[in-house]
Amino acid sequence: MEERLMDDPRKIKVKRNAVGGVEDATDALAPDGEEVEIDVSEEIVLPEGELDEDLIGLAPSQLEKELARRKKEAEEAAAERDRLLAAGEALLKKQKYGEAEPLFSQALVYDADCARAKEAVWICRTRGFTDTEELYRREYAEEFAEADGAVKALVRKELGERLASEKAEYEREAAPLREKVRGAQKERRSAFIANRNYYRGRLLVFGMIFFALVIAMSICGAQIVHVRGNTPVYLVIAFGALALLDLIPVLIFSRKFVVAQRLVRDNEKLSSTEEGARLEELEGAIETLSLYLEDDEG
Numbered sequence: 001m002e003e004r005l006m007d008d009p010r011k012i013k014v015k016r017n018a019v020g021g022v023e024d025a026t027d028a029l030a031p032d033g034e035e036v037e038i039d040v041s042e043e044i045v046l047p048e049g050e051l052d053e054d055l056i057g058l059a060p061s062q063l064e065k066e067l068a069r070r071k072k073e074a075e076e077a078a079a080e081r082d083r084l085l086a087a088g089e090a091l092l093k094k095q096k097y098g099e100a101e102p103l104f105s106q107a108l109v110y111d112a113d114c115a116r117a118k119e120a121v122w123i124c125r126t127r128g129f130t131d132t133e134e135l136y137r138r139e140y141a142e143e144f145a146e147a148d149g150a151v152k153a154l155v156r157k158e159l160g161e162r163l164a165s166e167k168a169e170y171e172r173e174a175a176p177l178r179e180k181v182r183g184a185q186k187e188r189r190s191a192f193i194a195n196r197n198y199y200r201g202r203l204l205v206f207g208m209i210f211f212a213l214v215i216a217m218s219i220c221g222a223q224i225v226h227v228r229g230n231t232p233v234y235l236v237i238a239f240g241a242l243a244l245l246d247l248i249p250v251l252i253f254s255r256k257f258v259v260a261q262r263l264v265r266d267n268e269k270l271s272s273t274e275e276g277a278r279l280e281e282l283e284g285a286i287e288t289l290s291l292y293l294e295d296d297e298g
């Protein structure tokens with residue numbers, strides 16, 4: 001009989017019968033209900049943290065093979081991590097930050113919990129905590145927001161005051177711009193909307209006239225075969241000529257309406273003016289810096 005006992009969360013005890021075969025529990029019981037004598041017992045101890053559902057149910061030989069495979073993979077990953085770290089540290093000493101960062105990032109592929117690699121990545125991005133330019137990249141700010149406490153503490157210790165100072169400077173510049181840009185935007189909005197409504201109204205009027213003329217021309221055309229004389233023909237020609245004349249203002253007002261609509265839409269974008277573009281830039285910088293400082297501010 002094979003029996004697996006989970007006495008310890010890090011141990012699996014495997015018991016087999018004398019000939020090494022595996023029997024069902026029912027077969028392992030003697031007719032009188034007594035358990036068949038077991039001659040061989042072996043115990044396999046798993047490293048702490050290794051036990052998972054994939055290991056449950058494996059035969060001893062399979063379990064041993066799987067653990068050996070995992071151990072080999074872990075050793076190879078650790079060796080590659082150490083190699084990358086060493087190469088990165090050598091470049092870091094030479095202040096070759098751009099070349100060193102990819103090595104530390106790759107080390108995290110082999111060991112996502114490597115504290116030194118995590119710290120070194122940010123050392124490289126800030127050129128030894130002397131430059132904050134790269135920190136304005138949105139993807140880096142979002143990555144920092146998800147970083148562990150040790151990385152956040154390190155970056156804030158070295159650059160927290162500088163980042164807070166830069167954010168405060170941007171806030172001072174943005175404050176008067178917000179009022180000025182939003183006010184001008186509001187003033188233009190009403191004028192642009194009125195301009196759009198003007199052309200839309202005239203487009204609707206001339207458009208309805210055009211369709212009415214086309215319908216009238218169609219009705220008269222249908223009467224040509226039923227009415228004697230040339231009156232329906234003259235009416236078709238007259239309505240057709242009027243429809244063509246009416247088509248000219250329809251096309252003109254269509255174009256002007258499209259332009260007016262675009263002005264209304266573009267007015268809602270900060271980047272539509274030079275001052276608005278600067279405000280949009282400042283707002284983006286403030287929002288990005290908040291991702292580095294928000295825990296402290298909260």
